[in-house]
Amino acid sequence: MRKFFTSLFAFILSGLAGVLVVQELAVITGATEEYILVFAATVMIVIVVTVAFFLVQFRAEPVRAVDRMLRWLLATPAIIVIALAGWTFSVPAENRATAGNLSIVAGLIPPGAAAIIVQWLFVRWRLKRSSAAFGRGTTA
Numbered sequence: 001m002r003k004f005f006t007s008l009f010a011f012i013l014s015g016l017a018g019v020l021v022v023q024e025l026a027v028i029t030g031a032t033e034e035y036i037l038v039f040a041a042t043v044m045i046v047i048v049v050t051v052a053f054f055l056v057q058f059r060a061e062p063v064r065a066v067d068r069m070l071r072w073l074l075a076t077p078a079i080i081v082i083a084l085a086g087w088t089f090s091v092p093a094e095n096r097a098t099a100g101n102l103s104i105v106a107g108l109i110p111p112g113a114a115a116i117i118v119q120w121l122f123v124r125w126r127l128k129r130s131s132a133a134f135g136r137g138t139t140a
Helices: 002-029 035-056 062-090 099-129
Strands: none
Touching: 002 035, 002 099, 035 062, 035 099, 062 099
């Protein structure tokens, strides 16, 4: 039950962090309706990250597994950015994506990274607190 509530609170915190980052990006870039897609995608990212971190908590060494999951989840946006840059510069100039389209895709990366990092921080903090195993304390 502890793992479920840890994931629930991590979902709420990382969702809040992701939406705050999206809101700030929308204000900075002067975005209009196109950021509705970014808000919706941020919620989907938070759901996927929550499920991933929830499942990893059941591993034999959960702290190590959570750290490994952080690296995998942060590598995914990096690969997306590299693929986006490669695709943008590989197509002819008349078929390139507009700046609005690129700002939507680029707007997904910081909120996703913020959500991943907040999830990791909260889940790892909760795992560290429960790492004292039963029967390992001294008896007085």
